Amino acid sequence: MISITTDKLTKxxxxxxxxxxxxxxxxxxxxxxLLGPNGAxxxxxxxxxxxIKKPTSGSARLCRHDIEREQSKVRSCIGIVFQDPTLDEExxxxxxxxxxxxxxxxxxxxxxxxxxxxLKLVGLSQKADMQVKTYSGGMKRRLEIARxxxxxxxxxxxxxxxxxxxxxxxxxxxxxIKKLKKVGVTIILTTHYMEEAEYLCxxxxxxxxxxxIALDSPNRLKKKHKGKTLEDVFxxxxxxxxxxxxxxxxxxxRRRMRxxx
Amino acid sequence: MKKQALLKETDAECASAGxxxxxxxxxxxxxxxxxxxxxxxxxxxxxxxxxxxxxxxGTGLSSIVPGVGGASYIEFxxxxxxxxxxxxxSMFSGISVIVDKQFGFMKEILVAPIxxxxxxxxxTVGGATTALLNGLIILVLAIIIGVHFAGLTGMFISIVFMxxxxxxxxxxxxxxxxxMSDMSGFQMIMNFLIMPMFMLSGVFFPIDQxxxxxxxxxxxxxxxxxxxxxxxxxxxxxxxxxxxxxxxLSAFCISIVLIGTYLFSKSEL
Numbered sequence: 108m109i110s111i112t113t114d115k116l117t118k119x120x121x122x123x124x125x126x127x128x129x130x131x132x133x134x135x136x137x138x139x140x141l142l143g144p145n146g147a148x149x150x151x152x153x154x155x156x157x158x159i160k161k162p163t164s165g166s167a168r169l170c171r172h173d174i175e176r177e178q179s180k181v182r183s184c185i186g187i188v189f190q191d192p193t194l195d196e197e198x199x200x201x202x203x204x205x206x207x208x209x210x211x212x213x214x215x216x217x218x219x220x221x222x223x224x225x226l227k228l229v230g231l232s233q234k235a236d237m238q239v240k241t242y243s244g245g246m247k248r249r250l251e252i253a254r255x256x257x258x259x260x261x262x263x264x265x266x267x268x269x270x271x272x273x274x275x276x277x278x279x280x281x282x283x284i285k286k287l288k289k290v291g292v293t294i295i296l297t298t299h300y301m302e303e304a305e306y307l308c309x310x311x312x313x314x315x316x317x318x319x320i321a322l323d324s325p326n327r328l329k330k331k332h333k334g335k336t337l338e339d340v341f342x343x344x345x346x347x348x349x350x351x352x353x354x355x356x357x358x359x360x361r362r363r364m365r366x367x368x
Numbered sequence: 369m370k371k372q373a374l375l376k377e378t379d380a381e382c383a384s385a386g387x388x389x390x391x392x393x394x395x396x397x398x399x400x401x402x403x404x405x406x407x408x409x410x411x412x413x414x415x416x417x418x419x420x421x422x423x424x425x426g427t428g429l430s431s432i433v434p435g436v437g438g439a440s441y442i443e444f445x446x447x448x449x450x451x452x453x454x455x456x457x458s459m460f461s462g463i464s465v466i467v468d469k470q471f472g473f474m475k476e477i478l479v480a481p482i483x484x485x486x487x488x489x490x491x492t493v494g495g496a497t498t499a500l501l502n503g504l505i506i507l508v509l510a511i512i513i514g515v516h517f518a519g520l521t522g523m524f525i526s527i528v529f530m531x532x533x534x535x536x537x538x539x540x541x542x543x544x545x546x547x548m549s550d551m552s553g554f555q556m557i558m559n560f561l562i563m564p565m566f567m568l569s570g571v572f573f574p575i576d577q578x579x580x581x582x583x584x585x586x587x588x589x590x591x592x593x594x595x596x597x598x599x600x601x602x603x604x605x606x607x608x609x610x611x612x613x614x615x616x617l618s619a620f621c622i623s624i625v626l627i628g629t630y631l632f633s634k635s636e637l
Contacts, residue, residue: 159478183481193472197403209395210480212388238406254476 110135110262110293111156115165118151118317125151127317128165133295135261138288140308140325141297142341144350148317149297150190153264156295157187170261183211186260188251190267190297194239200226200250201235204257211258225253228283245276252280262293269303281307301338311337315345389489392482396490397497400464404498414502418453422446422506429572436574437605444605446510447526447598448571450503454533455566455591457502459558461495462541466551484633488542492625495538496531503530518604525601525610529617533594536621543628546635569595576607590620 111133118126126148133139141149154160156167158178166173172180194203201222208218226232229249239247248268255263265284269277284307288294298304304311305325313321321328321344325337334340404410426445436444468474477487507526510517517523541558548554568575568582569591575583586592597613600606606613 157479159475179481179483182479185479187479189472189475191472191475193474193476195399195403195473195476196471197406198399202402206395206399207476207480209398210392210477210482212391212481 108135109133110137111167111169111295113156113165113167116152116155116162116167117164118148118155118160119163124317126155126162129314129317129319130165131312131319131322133293135293136288136291138284138294138296138307138309140304140311141295141314142299142301142304142311142337143297143314144345146350147314147345149314150266151317152314153187153266153295153297157185157264158182183258184261185264186255186258186262187264188255188266188268190270192247192251194247194251194254196240197238199236199238200231200242203239203250204254207254207257213258221257225257228256229253230279245272248272249276249280252283256287260292262295263287265294265296267297267299269298269300277303301336301341305337313341313344320344389483389486392486393490393493395482396477396487397494400491400494401497403464404494410498411502414453414457414498415505417456418449418502418506419509421452422449425572439603439605443515443603444574444599445572446506446515447602448569448595450506450526450530451533451569451591451595451598452566452571453506454499454503454530454594455537455562455569457499458495458534458537459541459562460555461498461538462543462545462558463551463554464495465491465542465545466548466554469549470551485629488539488625488629488632491542492535492539492628495542496534499534499538500527500530503534517602522601522604526598529594529597529601529613532614532617532621533591533598536590536594536617536624539621539625539628543624543631546628546632565589565591568592570607571595574607590617593617593620 109132112131114130115128116126116130117124117128129152141152143149151160155162156169156174158174158181161175166175168174169181170184172184174181195206198206204222204225205218208221213221222235223232226235229252231246231249231253234242234246239250242250248271252265252268255265268284269280272280281303284294284296296304296307308325310322310324311328312319321340323331328340329335329337332340332343334343422445426442426449429445430441433441435441465474468477504527507523540561544557545554548557568586568589570586575586575592575596578586593608593613593616596606596608597610597617600608600610600613
């Protein structure tokens with residue numbers, strides 16, 4: 108069964124084409140990796156699939172719902188862990204999850220059950236009653252992942268889920284992602300860590316300049332290009348030039364605040 | 369059929385689309401309230417300025433202005449100060465939209481299966497609740513220092529006006545904030561809008577005794593109707609009949625919520 112299809116999906120900002128006519132299909136329960144240098148269009152692609160950016164042209168369907176015409180249905184079947192932090196730091200961990208449960212219309216009993224369930228899963232049960240601003244970076248990340256899972260999404264987007272985490276936390280998140288895959292959740296993962304993609308993904312798409320330039324299982328890609336690692340394959344396709352990135356609004360503001368503070 | 373599908377997918381406690389919308393707006397409101405409760409400094413900060421205006425300007429001007437239309441100057445001033453407090457705290461509550469964008473929480477709200485209208489309504493009611501609290505505190509303070517008001521009915525009517533003023537200006541603030549991403553720019557625009565509205569609303573002087581040109585401009589100021597309504601209901605002195613104030617302000621409130629929702633739904637992150 109197909110979980111996600113996109114048909115010539117395109118997003119342009121003024122004259123810049125961030126996502127250029129991307130067509131792909133992802134099976135239900137597949138763990139699909141999106142790889143690409145900074146600014147390649149991974150996050151923009153995910154944002155369109157998650158209905159927070161409108162495509163300039165083309166179309167896409169998630170769980171058979173059109174991303175433009177059936178936004179609300181698409182939204183209730185997806186979960187997303189963004190690249191930038193999206194927690195309310197003034198709220199306690201448990202309150203963040205409670206608000207999330209309400210936003211996804213889980214009734215009270217279920218909300219309570221799921222909150223303790225996901226907190227246990229990411230090992231934050233002890234910290235549930237602390238304000239998120241007192242959390243460490245890794246704890247915040249784990250809380251975001253817990254939140255993204257709380258409403259049992261059919262499709263889960265993980266935009267660089269292990270960025271800046273220590274090896275322990277990264278391992279536990281990997282195990283966890285594998286567990287999710289077993290229960291049939293479709294997962295779209297972006298990452299810059301090639302070993303992560305190799306370890307986790309059924310198939311990977313390498314994106315550059317908004318276009319998919321390679322798409323296959325990590326093993327077949329390696330064989331095809333006689334590369335020892337996925338990183339060799341990646342560099343083969345995308346070259347060695349360093350890219351500039353147009354950062355998202357959150358990141359931009361964070362930088363600005365850092366300058367001020 | 370549609371209803372059932374929705375229930376199945378989301379386990380909503382509520383049934384109709386309208387109820388779901390209210391439930392979602394409540395969620396957005398609830399979060400605003402938790403945040404508000406955590407930052408007591410916002411309450412105190414919001415009250416400091418009107419208190420200064422009242423204590424210093426009120427006392428100062430009382431010595432040269434004997435009274436307006438049968439009321440003492442302080443009595444005349446209080447409804448205006450309430451209107452001013454509502455204007456300031458309402459307009460600036462739009463800043464929560466920018467804070468949510470900067471700290472990323474806006475994304476969490478935007479990917480959730482809730483309508484843009486309920487986000488707008490939740491934010492508006494949230495901002496209006498805190499503004500209204502400020503207004504009520506000034507009212508109670510005034511009663512404590514011995515200001516005489518027209519009676520209980522008048523007080524209830526004044527609360528209706530407070531609600532309308534808060535809802536109108538919160539949605540104006542939220543609408544503008546939904547198009548902006550930078551905090552200092554928002555503050556600039558707010559001051560630029562707030563100051564003329566504040567000065568022309570007749571907080572300090574009766575507009576009907578000003579030159580014709582000023583009266584004409586004042587009639588384009590939504591807060592003018594708010595202050596007039598508050599004054600009419602609290603001390604029984606008003607330029608226009610109360611129902612006119614009520615209708616104009618309600619019309620402004622509804623149209624600005626609709627425009628705000630439209631702008632908000634168009635905004636991308």
